[in-house]
Amino acid sequence: MDFWENFGEVVWWFLWIFAFTAYLVILFQIIGDLFRDHELSGWWKAVWVFFLIFVPFLTALTYLIARGKGMAQRNVRAMETAQRETEAYIKDVAGSSPSDEISKARALLEAGHITQSEYEALKARALHGGHPIQDGMPRGGTVPPRETAPPTGPTTY
Numbered sequence: 001m002d003f004w005e006n007f008g009e010v011v012w013w014f015l016w017i018f019a020f021t022a023y024l025v026i027l028f029q030i031i032g033d034l035f036r037d038h039e040l041s042g043w044w045k046a047v048w049v050f051f052l053i054f055v056p057f058l059t060a061l062t063y064l065i066a067r068g069k070g071m072a073q074r075n076v077r078a079m080e081t082a083q084r085e086t087e088a089y090i091k092d093v094a095g096s097s098p099s100d101e102i103s104k105a106r107a108l109l110e111a112g113h114i115t116q117s118e119y120e121a122l123k124a125r126a127l128h129g130g131h132p133i134q135d136g137m138p139r140g141g142t143v144p145p146r147e148t149a150p151p152t153g154p155t156t157y
Contacts, residue, residue, distance in 0.1 A: 023056075023057070023060070026060055026064070027052065027056065027060060029071075030048075030052065030060060030063050030064070030071075031049070031052070033067070033071045033074060033075070034048055034049065036074050036078060037070070037074060048063065098126040098127055101122065101125075101126035102122075102123050102126050102127075105119050105122040105123055105126070106119070108122075
């Protein structure tokens with residue numbers, strides 16, 4: 001009988017821990033939404049936070065019922081903004097394609113800012129991943145192994 005009493009207590013502990021964790025997640029979602037909402041004045045934000053501190057469960061339930069739809073819309077907008085910023089960052093970091101580089105070099109050539117030989121060098125660099133071309137072969141990708149003579153005499157460390 002002792003096993004089942006302890007088992008019941010463990011189950012209750014897990015249920016209480018789950019409920020408390022869920023409450024904390026909801027509480028932080030509400031606080032984050034309050035400060036994300038630019039239409040709500042600072043005084044109303046202070047009132048919501050005050051009641052979240054002193055009457056937490058009732059205030060959280062009221063907030064979710066009264067402002068839940070707007071909360072979801074603000075969350076979707078924030079996620080879309082983050083997605084756009086991430087895509088812009090990736091495009092910025094990834095750089096441009098070789099065809100873009102060649103077209104930019106072509107525009108510089110046609111404008112007279114670079115010579116034909118400079119255009120060819122830029123074109124070759126774009127086609128070979130940014131490495132300079134020497135003797136018709138791309139350079140700079142890997143370093144050939146050096147041949148070294150074996151050490152002579154005793155080596156001390």
